[in-house]
Structures are given as C-alpha cells and as structure tokens.
Amino acid sequence: MDSLRRNQYLQAIGVDVWVPRRGAAATSIAVASPAAEATPAIADSAPASDGPLPSPLEVGMAAGGADVVSPIAAPTVTTWESLRAEVLTCTKCTLHTSRTQGVFGVGNREARWLVVGEAPGAEEDRRGEPFVGRAGHLLDAMLRAIGLNRANNVYIANVLKSRPPGNRDPKPEEVAACLPFLMRQIELLKPRVMLAVGRIAAQNLLATDAPLGRLRGKVHHFGELNTPLIVTYHPAYLLRTPSDKRKAWEDLKFARSVFRALTTT
Ligand code: SF4
Numbered sequence: 001m002d003s004l005r006r007n008q009y010l011q012a013i014g015v016d017v018w019v020p021r022r023g024a025a026a027t028s029i030a031v032a033s034p035a036a037e038a039t040p041a042i043a044d045s046a047p048a049s050d051g052p053l054p055s056p057l058e059v060g061m062a063a064g065g066a067d068v069v070s071p072i073a074a075p076t077v078t079t080w081e082s083l084r085a086e087v088l089t090c091t092k093c094t095l096h097t098s099r100t101q102g103v104f105g106v107g108n109r110e111a112r113w114l115v116v117g118e119a120p121g122a123e124e125d126r127r128g129e130p131f132v133g134r135a136g137h138l139l140d141a142m143l144r145a146i147g148l149n150r151a152n153n154v155y156i157a158n159v160l161k162s163r164p165p166g167n168r169d170p171k172p173e174e175v176a177a178c179l180p181f182l183m184r185q186i187e188l189l190k191p192r193v194m195l196a197v198g199r200i201a202a203q204n205l206l207a208t209d210a211p212l213g214r215l216r217g218k219v220h221h222f223g224e225l226n227t228p229l230i231v232t233y234h235p236a237y238l239l240r241t242p243s244d245k246r247k248a249w250e251d252l253k254f255a256r257s258v259f260r261a262l263t264t265t
Contacts, residue, residue: 095162105157114191119160198234
C-alpha cells in the first residue's frame with residue numbers, strides 16, 4: 001500500500017497523520033512516534049495474569065512458560081458449510097431464544113489472518129454478519145491500514161454466534177456452549193495469525209481475567225499449532241474512546257510485524 005492511501009485509512013480511523021515540513025525526506029511521513037515506528041521485538045513470554053477464569057478451554061503450559069491454550073473437544077469431521085448449518089440451527093444455550101439469527105463468520109476461508117470479536121450486536125444480529133455498522137466500518141478501516149480486507153485476506157468471527165440481549169457481556173455458560181464452534185472454525189482455517197479484538201475475546205481465547213491493557217503488546221500463542229495471537233481494542237470501544245486509537249494502531253503494526261516475521265522466514 002502506498003503511503004498516501006495508508007494515511008487516508010489512518011485518517012479514516014481517526015489516527016492523526018503528521019506530514020513532515022518541507023525539506024524533510026518525502027517518504028518520512030510519521031504516523032506515530034519514531035520509537036513506536038520501529039518494528040517491535042516478538043516477545044514470546046507468557047502474559048501476566050491475575051488468575052485463570054473458569055474456562056471451557058484447557059490451558060497447558062509449554063516449556064518456557066508460554067501460554068498454550070488447547071480445546072477440550074477433539075475436532076470432529078467438519079466442512080465450512082456443515083459447521084455453518086450447525087450454528088444457524090443451534091439451540092445449545094438460551095441465546096437462541098432471543099436472537100434473530102446466528103452469525104457464523106465472514107471473509108476468506110483460506111485467509112491467513114483471523115480476527116476474533118466478542119458477539120453480534122443488534123445490527124449484526126439483524127444482518128447475519130459480524131462487525132457491521134459503525135464498529136464494523138472502523139474495523140474495516142483498521143484492517144485496511146495494514147493492507148487487509150474482509151473480502152480477500154481476513155476471516156472474521158466472534159466468540160459467541162448469537163447476540164446477548166442488550167449487548168450484555170456473555171455469560172460463562174454461553175461461552176462454554178459456543179466456543180467449540182470457534183474452535184472448529186480455527187481448525188478449518190488454520191490461520192497464521194490471530195487478532196483478538198476486545199477484552200471479552202482476548203480473555204476467553206487466552207483463558208485469563210487479566211485486563212486488556214496487560215494483554216496488549218505481546219505475542220500469545222493459541223492452540224496446538226501455537227498460532228500467534230495479538231490483542232487489541234474492540235472498535236466499538238474505540239468509537240467511545242477515540243484517544244486510544246493510536247494505541248490500536250500500535251497494536252496493528254505489531255501484529256503486522258509478527259505476520260511478516262512468520263511469512264518471510
Ligand atoms: S450463542 Fe452459540 S451456543 Fe448459544 S445458541 Fe447461539 S450458536 Fe448456539
């Protein structure tokens with residue numbers, strides 16, 4: 001992506017872009033502080049945690065202390081379409097009584113990036129697609145800022161496939177019922193990098209109750225394939241707290257650097 005388009009996307013997500021004064025190098029458009037622009041080291045350390053949540057996932061500790069989260073259930077033989085049909089007809093938790101429809105996921109089923117959010121909101125429940133509406137537009141802008149889009153090179157899914165009434169936080173029993181669907185999506189997709197957006201997605205994927213601020217800025221590893229997982233803010237939160245958009249941009253650059261390190265070695 002050329003710098004002009006990237007800056008247009010950054011402006012679209014509300015991140016200030018500074019253009020150098022005349023006389024500076026034409027290509028040195030600073031988006032963040034010079035120190036922050038440097039490619040961060042990939043920290044392969046375990047996230048700090050205040051203690052494990054009751055979780056539907058089993059958490060194993062790999063040698064060296066890095067978190068490895070493994071699904072309880074062995075994956076069953078699944079195709080995308082059979083799994084989608086299961087989700088759309090699922091009655092495993094009470095959310096099926098209040099939803100308009102299940103929201104399975106969207107994007108390229110061969111993508112190397114997986115974005116995981118929390119649960120459908122009102123607009124997603126109505127349209128049957130994750131991350132639509134204002135938060136969805138912001139997520140799209142965030143992804144475009146690092147050269148990604150949901151049509152081509154990203155798959156997007158939520159921890160919960162049905163909308164919690166009033167957009168309340170998911171209950172543990174709802175997550176326990178629904179998370180196997182996400183696990184099977186991950187099994188099918190085999191992403192190279194996962195991006196957990198928001199506290200709920202991050203805490204449930206990592207089986208921790210550590211605050212989001214302590215989960216950002218490091219590489220976690222997910223599942224038996226040790227898939228790198230990066231944590232950032234949910235776009236709905238960023239709409240309410242635009243001052244944190246710059247931190248989200250740092251997270252996205254960090255995730256991009258992790259992906260590049262993986263795919264260029
Ligand atoms: S939230 Fe998940 S487990 Fe609950 S009814 Fe919807 S699809 Fe089924």
